[in-house]
Amino acid sequence: MYDLILKNISRFITLTPEEEQYFTSILKIKKLKKKQYLLQEGDITRHEYFVNKGCLRTYAIDEKGQEHIIQFAIEDWWTADLGSFISQSPADLNVQCLEDSELIQISYNDLQQLYIEIPKLERFFRIIIQNAFVAAQKRIINNLSLPAMERYIRFRDQYPKIEQRVPQYMIASYLGITKEFLSKIRAQLTNH
């Protein structure tokens, strides 16, 4: 049940059997159906989530009601509205299942306690958040500096599994372009 999350953690730190037991004792499984929300704008993000199975999208809605996808998450990824989680304030973001999904959740209070009991986990979360920051910064650079076709090619190369599981119009939203423009790009790539 917790194999995937333990493997995920073992990439950066090594837990003793006792620590592993303590860590898994605070985990809870949450199952959601396709289209259900893990989190909606205005909710307080009470948990950090690890995707054990399934696929989700994180998006913001602008003043005109348009959706903008910030992140996709599939198996072996962490997800949440981190801004809402760390300040325990209302979320700006929505997190919705694109497939039936199984999440492993850690509550805010349990995580604070975990940092104290197992400081190695503080290291783990420092490292994964550093990696997430670097990825977010690369995305800002790409959005500022690369044409849409190149951004699409990189997205496909970087996340081949997501491309196959997510509707095209959501990929267009993630790239900040219309779905018509993405169709054009895909047609151009196919003809080459």
Place this chain on the structure above:
Amino acid sequence: MYDLILKNISRFITLTPEEEQYFTSILKIKKLKKKQYLLQEGDITRHEYFVNKGCLRTYAIDEKGQEHIIQFAIEDWWTADLGSFISQSPADLNVQCLEDSELIQISYNDLQQLYIEIPKLERFFRIIIQNAFVAAQKRIINNLSLPAMERYIRFRDQYPKIEQRVPQYMIASYLGITKEFLSKIRAQLTNH
């Protein structure tokens, strides 16, 4: 000499006098003149930097030779090419002084040792990187969802000190618009 960095750290953790002494013993001051580079693309980022005095910009250069500003940093901010620093691989980014600047630097190896000697500092860096990630994610959302004028207004509100110290064409670059377009926006705002 180290008052500002110690105050910065004390926002999230409390060091004992001994820890404070150990921490400051590994710090080094680096002074640079206006226009000098703290880091250039291709360099390995050997240090994490805290701005004790001055103003810097971090930017990427795209394939057409155009610059895209990712971040400004003034007193009390941390800066580096974090992707390069954590992997000790060549930087994608350039960090240049916009004023004569004084940085406080921590080397990669010293920081790894510091995490072991003073685990509280691992907590500190986890927290500031979380905050940086949330800010980066907000910027991605704003870039996708807000018109340029609104992005400029928010930038000005959020970083009033930077607006005063940085040339307009760099702010345009940060916002992902031309300097002509920024002039138009500013004129519109003045006329209201």
